[in-house]
Every structure is written in C-alpha cells, then in structure tokens.
Amino acid sequence: MTITVYGATYSTRTQRVLLVLEKLGLVFEIKDIDLAKGEHRSHDFIAAHHPFGKVPAIEDDGVKIFESRAIARYLVNKYPGPLSLPRDSATLADFEVAASVDYAYFEPAVSKLGWEKLFKKFITGQEADTGVVSQLEGELRDVLDYYENVLAQRTWLAGQEFSLVDVFHIPWFNFLYTKLGYEEEIQSRPRLAAWWAKASQDSAWKKILGEQHRNS
Numbered sequence: 001m002t003i004t005v006y007g008a009t010y011s012t013r014t015q016r017v018l019l020v021l022e023k024l025g026l027v028f029e030i031k032d033i034d035l036a037k038g039e040h041r042s043h044d045f046i047a048a049h050h051p052f053g054k055v056p057a058i059e060d061d062g063v064k065i066f067e068s069r070a071i072a073r074y075l076v077n078k079y080p081g082p083l084s085l086p087r088d089s090a091t092l093a094d095f096e097v098a099a100s101v102d103y104a105y106f107e108p109a110v111s112k113l114g115w116e117k118l119f120k121k122f123i124t125g126q127e128a129d130t131g132v133v134s135q136l137e138g139e140l141r142d143v144l145d146y147y148e149n150v151l152a153q154r155t156w157l158a159g160q161e162f163s164l165v166d167v168f169h170i171p172w173f174n175f176l177y178t179k180l181g182y183e184e185e186i187q188s189r190p191r192l193a194a195w196w197a198k199a200s201q202d203s204a205w206k207k208i209l210g211e212q213h214r215n216s
Contacts, residue, residue: 003028006049007056008035009211012111012171013068014056018211019167020072022204024081069103072164083164091159098150098158098165101143109140110172113180140176144185144192151191162202170199174209 003021005028007014021028033039033055041053049057050066057066060078065071076083086092113136116128147157158165173196177183187193199205 001061004031004059005029005056006031006033006045006058008033009208011035011055012175013054015171015174015208016068016168017056017058017071017075018208019170019202019204020075020083020164022207023083023167024075024079026075026079069099069168072167076164082162083167085164086159095158095163095165098163099168101146102157102165102168105139105143105146106169107172109136109143110176110180112136113140113182114175117180140182141185144189147195148189148192151195156195166199170202170205174200174205 003026005014005017005021007017007030009015009018009030009032018028018030033045035055039045040050040055046053049059049064052066054066056068056071057064058071059065060074063074065074073085076085086095113133116133116136120126120128150157154160156162156166157169173186177186177196177200186196
C-alpha cells in the first residue's frame with residue numbers, strides 16, 4: 001500500500017521523512033500542505049493528522065503518525081533496510097547520543113536562526129534581534145565544533161556507516177548552507193566539510209531537491 005505524506009517539499013522536517021522513504025525505496029505519495037495559506041492550522045488538518053498543526057504527518061496502511069523523527073523511526077523499524085538501527089549496544093549508544101545532540105542542540109540553533117534571519121520579518125514585520133542572533137551563532141559554532149571533533153573518529157555522524165542520524169541532519173545542513181549563508185562555518189571545519197561533501201551528494205537527497213524545485 002502506498003504511504004501518504006502530508007507536508008511541504010520545502011519544509012526541512014518533511015524533507016527528512018521524504019529522504020527516509022527514498023533511502024528505503026518505498027512507494028509514497030505527497031499530499032501538499034500549503035503552509036503559506038495556513039492549511040496546516042486548519043481544523044480538519046489538526047483533527048485528522050497533527051494535533052499541533054505542524055508538518056509532516058503520514059498515513060501507512062491505516063496507521064497515522066506525526067513528528068518527523070517518530071515517523072523516521074517507525075519507517076526504519078517496519079521496513080528493515082540500510083537505515084535500520086544498530087543492534088550492538090555500544091554502537092546503538094553512539095547513535096542515540098548523536099541523535100540527541102541533533103535534537104537538543106543542532107536543530108534548535110539552526111531553526112531559531114532561520115526564524116530570526118529569514119521568517120521573522122516576513123511574518124511579523126520585525127527585524128532580527130542581533131543579540132539573539134549572536135547568541136544562537138555561538139551555540140551553532142559549539143555544536144559544529146563538536147561534530148568536527150567527533151568526525152576525527154568516524155566517517156559519519158553516528159559511526160562508520162551512513163545512518164538515520166545523517167538523514168536527520170541533511171535537510172538542516174542544506175538550509176544552513178544555502179538559505180542562511182553559513183557555508184563558511186561548514187567549510188572552515190575540514191572534517192565536517194568532508195562529511196557534508198559526501199552527504200549532500202546522496203542520490204536520494206538530490207532526488208528530493210529536484211522534486212522541491214519542480215514544485216516551487
């Protein structure tokens with residue numbers, strides 16, 4: 001049965017789910033939710049798909065799930081393949097630490113920078129708070145330094161193999177690099193730059209970017 005994704009192809013969190021689906025080779029369809037028109041905040045969408053009015057959400061053979069990381073973990077558990085979670089306890093621990101760093105430190109810094117530097121003026125008419133931006137940039141540099149150090153011991157963010165943790169990061173690194181203008185923060189860290197050079201050329205990711213451009 002075809003998996004239905006409710007989201008927007010330009011949304012980083014929707015892209016995260018689409019990348020998992022592509023990597024697993026699953027058949028899916030996208031029901032585009034127009035965020036600019038507020039469709040994600042409609043009563044019908046909230047009642048049927050996401051109680052907090054966000055994207056993405058999916059439906060798979062009657063199972064409804066929201067939140068991108070929960071969706072990703074569901075998919076790799078139900079459909080074993082190249083993104084299956086590690087079975088060895090030590091390797092799984094490395095994976096969970098990396099996933100937690102993404103959730104607690106990396107994504108919050110980047111998403112908040114996105115709000116201040118891109119979306120705040122568009123939505124509220126207010127200028128970015130330079131003090132907040134400076135603080136967030138410091139938090140971002142801290143986590144990028146951490147990744148640079150971790151990659152001295154690993155090929156990928158969670159270990160020697162490409163994993164779901166790398167999938168979690170790719171859309172946000174693309175946003176950081178192409179939308180926020182922080183490419184120098186990546187390129188100035190050689191190991192992180194090497195990781196991004198590989199990750200950004202992933203064939204499934206390039207396919208998603210192509211779909212995004214066709215739908216824009």
